[in-house]
Amino acid sequence: MSGFSGLSGNIRAAGLLAPSDTRSRPHPGRPLPPVEQPIRPHHTGQRTVGFWLIATLATLGAVAALSAHTLAHHLTARTDQEIARFSRLGFAPSLDKNYLILVLDSQGKVVERHPGSDALPAFPKLTPARLKAYAARANPSAFGESYRAKVVRAPKAGRNHEGDYIVTARSTADDRQAVERLLQAETAAALPLLATVLIGARRLGRLEVRERETSERRLREFMASAGHELRNPLTTISGYAELARVGEPAYEPMRQEALGRIAAEVGRMSTLIDELVLLTRLDLGQPLQLTCVDLAQLCRDAASAARDCHPDHPVRLLLAPGDHTVTGDPLRLHQLVANLLTNARVHTPPGTMTTLGLGTEDGYRVIEVLDDGPGIPGELRARLFDPFVRGEETRAAGSGLGLSIVTAIATAHGGMVTLEPSHPSHRGAWFRVRIPAPS
Numbered sequence: 001m002s003g004f005s006g007l008s009g010n011i012r013a014a015g016l017l018a019p020s021d022t023r024s025r026p027h028p029g030r031p032l033p034p035v036e037q038p039i040r041p042h043h044t045g046q047r048t049v050g051f052w053l054i055a056t057l058a059t060l061g062a063v064a065a066l067s068a069h070t071l072a073h074h075l076t077a078r079t080d081q082e083i084a085r086f087s088r089l090g091f092a093p094s095l096d097k098n099y100l101i102l103v104l105d106s107q108g109k110v111v112e113r114h115p116g117s118d119a120l121p122a123f124p125k126l127t128p129a130r131l132k133a134y135a136a137r138a139n140p141s142a143f144g145e146s147y148r149a150k151v152v153r154a155p156k157a158g159r160n161h162e163g164d165y166i167v168t169a170r171s172t173a174d175d176r177q178a179v180e181r182l183l184q185a186e187t188a189a190a191l192p193l194l195a196t197v198l199i200g201a202r203r204l205g206r207l208e209v210r211e212r213e214t215s216e217r218r219l220r221e222f223m224a225s226a227g228h229e230l231r232n233p234l235t236t237i238s239g240y241a242e243l244a245r246v247g248e249p250a251y252e253p254m255r256q257e258a259l260g261r262i263a264a265e266v267g268r269m270s271t272l273i274d275e276l277v278l279l280t281r282l283d284l285g286q287p288l289q290l291t292c293v294d295l296a297q298l299c300r301d302a303a304s305a306a307r308d309c310h311p312d313h314p315v316r317l318l319l320a321p322g323d324h325t326v327t328g329d330p331l332r333l334h335q336l337v338a339n340l341l342t343n344a345r346v347h348t349p350p351g352t353m354t355t356l357g358l359g360t361e362d363g364y365r366v367i368e369v370l371d372d373g374p375g376i377p378g379e380l381r382a383r384l385f386d387p388f389v390r391g392e393e394t395r396a397a398g399s400g401l402g403l404s405i406v407t408a409i410a411t412a413h414g415g416m417v418t419l420e421p422s423h424p425s426h427r428g429a430w431f432r433v434r435i436p437a438p439s
Contacts, residue, residue: 052201053194060190067186068179075175079148080140087150087168098174100147102167103154104131111164120171121146131165148172236265279387279401282408288329295333295365295435296324299358302337312350315341320359326435328413333435336409339402340369340431348373348428364415364434371428376419384419410435 086099095101095116100123103112108126124144126134134141134151143149149169240258296319303317326333337356344354348371357368376384383389387404403417410417413435420430 052197052204056194056197060186060193064183064186064190068183071182072175072179075172075178076148079170079172079175083140083148083150083168083170087152087166096170098171100167100169100171102169104165104167106131106164121173123147123149123167123169126151126167135165142172143169145176146171146173234269237262240265276401279405279408282405282412285412288332288412290327290329292438293326293328293330293333294324295326295358295367298330298334299337299356299367302334302341303356305338306341306345306354310345313345313348314351314353316353316355318355318357320357322360324358324360324365325438326365326413327438328435329409332409332412336406336433337367337369339406340367340433343402343431344369344371344373344429352428360437361434363437365437367433367435369429369431370426372426373428375427376429381419385417406431406433 086101095114097117098120099116100120101112101114102110102123104126105111107128108131124147131151134149135153137151140148140150147169149167151165151167154164154166240261244255244258244262246255299317299319303315306313306315341354341356344352348354352371352373354372355368355370357366357370359366359368380389385403385407387401389400389403407417410433415433415435417431417433420432
């Protein structure tokens with residue numbers, strides 16, 4: 001049976017692959033250049049700024065109204081106390097400039113007028129019915145916008161006669177000015193706060209827009225990479241399917257190999273789709289099958305499987321003493337450890353030692369995977385956990401989703417995965433996964 005390279009050459013020579021499929025392609029792990037499309041302007045930032053401005057204005061308005069109401073209520077209560085005291089004492093030898101004492105007859109005509117100041121505003125005229133109604137009240141009342149006063153019947157002594165009324169009034173002009181000054185001071189103090197909120201809201205809005213644009217750009221890159229990864233096996237399947245249709249007996253060995261390649265590519269595509277579905281489910285926060293998981297036994301099983309399947313890549317297991325149980329999904333946690341071991345194996349040469357460690361640190365179970373390989377290039381470290389990211393020089397087969405799935409599984413369990421900085425004494429990759437320990 002001919003080799004794969006010879007088979008591929010025969011396929012191309014027979015013209016079974018379209019010209020677009022035979023041209024040079026980017027590296028399988030390198031995302032295709034994103035399609036440059038103008039990002040539609042979003043009004044999210046404007047809405048954020050508007051929301052914060054409205055919220056700030058509403059808060060400042062409520063504070064100003066409450067403080068003005070409180071001050072006005074306090075001044076009114078003080079005024080009523082003073083009026084009540086003056087009305088009990090009768091005519092004082094010297095009146096405050098804001099006070100006015102009037103003697104009215106039963107028809108509301110002013111018989112005597114004793115102002116504390118000539119600049120006091122005119123007192124409202126009162127009808128006999130209103131005089132009688134005000135005199136029946138125990139507490140002072142508001143008279144127009146300028147006075148609060150108390151009306152009492154005049155005593156039957158001296159020059160007063162039955163049927164007269166004494167009005168003890170106090171001007172509220174000073175109280176009104178005090179409330180206005182308070183509002184002016186609050187307004188002056190609110191302007192810098194409003195400016196600060198406006199600047200902060202605009203920055204927050206711009207940050208939100210940038211994050212949305214970044215998210216959209218990453219989504220386009222993700223879709224382009226996923227499409228590329230799915231297109232490769234489809235192209236191969238299409239070519240080998242055409243070859244398998246050849247009915248000549250001389251092509252039987254080639255047809256059997258083509259059918260085998262088709263099955264392999266279908267399996268690869270199925271694995272890729274399963275990984276994409278899993279990644280989507282984890283990102284959407286779908287519930288896990290939670291139970292008590294012994295990470296020590298899980299790591300033993302994963303290390304044993306890695307040794308049995310790939311004896312040319314030794315795995316050393318280091319378990320710290322103590323309890324290593326967590327609440328989690330055993331299948332997903334096993335996949336997390338297996339993906340890290342697979343990542344170390346496929347990116348290091350045969351014979352490279354990989355260390356799988358497990359311990360507890362600050363209330364977290366810590367899983368560590370270290371290898372003695374060549375390490376990870378600096379330009380790749382920042383985006384290593386993004387989907388479809390692979391090293392430029394790697395020859396290993398795969399979709400580039402392994403570490404993305406590790407990150408999603410760790411996050412779904414309330415933990416995190418980190419790539420530790422390289423050290424002069426250790427050039428290889430060093431991954432640490434932290435899963436919360438049961439409380």
